[in-house]
Amino acid sequence: xxxxPRAGAPHVAGIVLxxxxxxxxxxxKLAAPYTGGSVLDAALLAVAEVVGEVLVSxxxxxxxxxxxxxxxxxxxxxxxxxxxxxxxxxxPGALEATAAPLVLVTAGDAPHLPxxxxxxxxxxxxxxxxxxxxxxxxxxxxxxxAAALLLxxxxxxxxxxxxxxxxxxxxxxxxxxxxxxxxxxxxxxxATGVPEEAWRREDPDGLALRDVxxxxxxxDLP
Numbered sequence: 001x002x003x004x005p006r007a008g009a010p011h012v013a014g015i016v017l018x019x020x021x022x023x024x025x026x027x028x029k030l031a032a033p034y035t036g037g038s039v040l041d042a043a044l045l046a047v048a049e050v051v052g053e054v055l056v057s058x059x060x061x062x063x064x065x066x067x068x069x070x071x072x073x074x075x076x077x078x079x080x081x082x083x084x085x086x087x088x089x090x091x092p093g094a095l096e097a098t099a100a101p102l103v104l105v106t107a108g109d110a111p112h113l114p115x116x117x118x119x120x121x122x123x124x125x126x127x128x129x130x131x132x133x134x135x136x137x138x139x140x141x142x143x144x145x146a147a148a149l150l151l152x153x154x155x156x157x158x159x160x161x162x163x164x165x166x167x168x169x170x171x172x173x174x175x176x177x178x179x180x181x182x183x184x185x186x187x188x189x190x191a192t193g194v195p196e197e198a199w200r201r202e203d204p205d206g207l208a209l210r211d212v213x214x215x216x217x218x219x220d221l222p
Contacts, residue, residue, distance in 0.1 A: 012122065013100035014051035014073075016043055017087050017158070018108030019059045019080040029212050030065065030108050034221070039212055041068035042111030048073045050118040051104055055097055057090040059083055086180040087157070088171060095168040102126070103167070106159040110211040111221065113159055116202025121147045121161035124192045146191035149199050149208065155191065156209055157182045162189070 018030055018040060025032070030040035037045075045068055048054055054075045058064060064077045078093045087107075095103065102125060106113050124147035146167065148160040160182075170188045185191075200206065205222075212218050 011100050012051045012102045012104060013098040013164075014047035014054040015091070015094045015098075015103055015105045016040075016047060016054060016056045016108050017090050017105065018056050018065070019062070019090050020084060020109070025212070025214055029218075032212070032215075032218055034111055034218065037068050038065075039111050039218070040065055040108045043106060043108050043113070044068060044071065044075065046111065046113040047104060047106050047118070048075075049115055050113075050122070052100065053098065055094045056108070057094045087182050088180050088185060089175060091171045092168065092175070095162075095164055095171065098164065101164050103162050103164055104159065105162065107211055109213070110158060110208070112203075112207035112210065114203045114208060117149070117199050117208040118159070120194045120199050120202060121149070121159065124194050125161055125163060144190070144192035146186055146189040147194060148186055148191050150193035150196050151206075151209065152196070155183060155186050155193060158211070159208060160186070160191070 030038060032039050034042055044054060044056070048071050051073060053073050056075060056077050057080055058077055060079050060081070060083055067075055076097065078097045080090045081093060082089045102122060104118055104121060125144050145163040146160065148155045150156070167185070167189060170185055174184055174188060199208070207222070210217070210221060
């Protein structure tokens, strides 16, 4: 069984969803100051630690945001086909823009993606890496086409990992059927869930699941 790819792997792309409107925040939450940069800067730097390239999905008419210093991988901007169409509608353009067979999808308003959590998602697709022999996921480990984190037995919408080709076909079909939610994509692809006890060993405080919707969310982050 192959080991999961590690930092800088050219066959893993990161997709950062950054096309929302920040209605509840009151201003552009992705530009809000955080840890010496912005919320989006932190999200980009986190995902760049474990992928070979990053695709940032932005609104159809949005100005590309500035990029943080210190990024070690190529970053490209991809425009959403719909204005504020939701995460599912943002995926086709980003998936079509990369040739990487594996993708790791996260939110631009989620500034923390611990490496161990990212690796757990990728390991669920490719099989456990040599540093993670005890990872326990579904019986289809190494053959899954999608993986998401489980919390209380339920799939969480972000972050998640996909095999590009089958995911792109499923996304296009679901959008044609009028779907805009992420969870039906997991159902369609028969996603594997990374158990809570597994990913919390890497992220005890659940930072990977904490996004910024209102200013108080930002104040509560470390």
